[in-house]
Amino acid sequence: MKYTVDKHDIYTVLRIDEPQINSLNAPQLKSELVFFHNEGVEHMVLDMEQIEYVDSSGLSAILTGHRLWRDGGLFVLCNANHAAVQRLIEISKLDKILIIIPTLDEAIDYVMMEQLEKDFASEEEE
Known part of the structure; x- marks a missing residue:
């Protein structure tokens, strides 16, 4: 499976550079998602x-990506x-x-806003 990765402090963008996600490349996508989650990627x-x-x-x-990030992080398509x-x-x-x-820009904005809200809520608790 061909893909590119763009890592940032609080999120990572995984861009699939193929026309299909099917039975031939889906197992590799699952593996990559598990790898990134285990590596500590906060939002995907x-x-x-x-x-x-x-x-x-x-x-x-x-759905594997959704399950991996549902407890504390974001998984955004x-x-x-x-x-x-x-x-x-x-x-x-x-x-x-x-x-x-x-769009990608809107997805990044969404992640950034959610992170700001999370940070703000944790500061209020302190």
Whole structure:
């Protein structure tokens, strides 16, 4: 699976540079997500701009990311703009549980705002 990684202090962007997430590359995506989580990535943004098709294995990999970051971090999908991908997400009702943001810039802004709110709430508790 081809991908690029853009690491920042509080988030990492994983951009899939392939047209599909399917049974051939989904296991590697799951492995990479587990690796990044175990490495301490606080928030993960999955950039799906190149993705035109996702099968059930791909959905499973995406859900793995959601499960890994649901306790304390954020797992955000962005650029899931291809019609077939949007349809699959809606049909499977994943749009109800996943954080899906239209663009990468908006996804980064979302992560930054959520982190600011988290930091502010922890300061109030002190």
